[in-house]
Amino acid sequence: MHNENTQFIAVNSEPGANRRIAYLNAHVRNSDEPGLVWFPGLNSTMTGAKVSALSEWAGQTGRSVLRFEYSGHGSSDGELKDGTIGMWLEESLAILEEVAHGPQILIGSSMGSWLILLILRAIANGDPRVKNLPTIEGAFLIAPAWDMTEELMWKQFPDEAIRVLETQGFYEYPTRYDNEPYTITRQLIEEGRNHLIGDDKFKPPCPVRIMHGINDPDVPWLHANKLSHMLLGENVMLSLIQDGDHRLSREKDIKTMLYIINDLYRSISQKPHFI
Numbered sequence: 664m665h666n667e668n669t670q671f672i673a674v675n676s677e678p679g680a681n682r683r684i685a686y687l688n689a690h691v692r693n694s695d696e697p698g699l700v701w702f703p704g705l706n707s708t709m710t711g712a713k714v715s716a717l718s719e720w721a722g723q724t725g726r727s728v729l730r731f732e733y734s735g736h737g738s739s740d741g742e743l744k745d746g747t748i749g750m751w752l753e754e755s756l757a758i759l760e761e762v763a764h765g766p767q768i769l770i771g772s773s774m775g776s777w778l779i780l781l782i783l784r785a786i787a788n789g790d791p792r793v794k795n796l797p798t799i800e801g802a803f804l805i806a807p808a809w810d811m812t813e814e815l816m817w818k819q820f821p822d823e824a825i826r827v828l829e830t831q832g833f834y835e836y837p838t839r840y841d842n843e844p845y846t847i848t849r850q851l852i853e854e855g856r857n858h859l860i861g862d863d864k865f866k867p868p869c870p871v872r873i874m875h876g877i878n879d880p881d882v883p884w885l886h887a888n889k890l891s892h893m894l895l896g897e898n899v900m901l902s903l904i905q906d907g908d909h910r911l912s913r914e915k916d917i918k919t920m921l922y923i924i925n926d927l928y929r930s931i932s933q934k935p936h937f938i
Contacts (some may be wrong), residue, residue, distance in 0.1 A: 686731035698727030701748035702775030708737035761771020776807030812855030
């Protein structure tokens with residue numbers, strides 16, 4: 664969606680290679696509560712069912728919402744086939760640094776959750792790339808597809824897909840969410856290896872909530888269960904939706920999502936800080 668409220672920032676990892684990244688920012692002035700930042704999934708936009716419901720709820724409760732689209736998605740520059748995890752991470756960091764106002768709660772769907780985890784790990788490790796970010800007060804991961812290029816794509820592809828990727832440089836990946844397949848490139852797979860979490864346990868700098876459907880056909884719920892054991896500390900919670908799929912966009916799923924976010928706000932307000 665591109666409407667009159669859509670704004671853009673330029674992200675340029677290379678001179679002369681600016682990428683215009685689209686965002687919508689419903690900022691509430693003088694609010695004492697953290698804002699919300701939505702990280703969409705692969706080939707998703709900032710106008711899907713979950714984020715639209717989140718934005719409506721935030722407006723009703725007086726909370727800020729910032730949503731954006733990676734390059735190759737929605738109204739942002741570029742084509743999906745040219746994107747990499749590193750590019751989308753760079754764009755996410757730019758949005759947080761340049762657009763977000765004050766403390767934030769990061770909410771990610773599918774691939775967006777992986778990008779959030781990379782940010783949380785960078786903060787935990789004192790990475791200089793995140794030194795100018797706003798304070799991250801909480802994170803909510805929905806059907807987190809962390810390490811997806813390796814664990815959910817490369818290792819799950821049939822031999823023929825591997826052969827096509829290696830010889831042709833791309834593979835037309837069939838998806839149940841679109842009539843057209845996703846073009847998965849060798850560049851996406853290979854560059855993604857620079858950002859794998861693997862078995863790297865770390866202590867997130869904020870409380871983390873995870874929501875996953877047991878009937879998810881794309882990201883097994885055990886993938887989220889493993890993640891919940893890799894995030895150290897006492898303020899990590901995993902909620903499993905017995906009949907939930909990958910999208911978790913049914914009305915009852917959205918109600919659960921908003922309940923968890925509201926509870927996360929309560930947890931954040933009950934400081935002292937998290938250990």
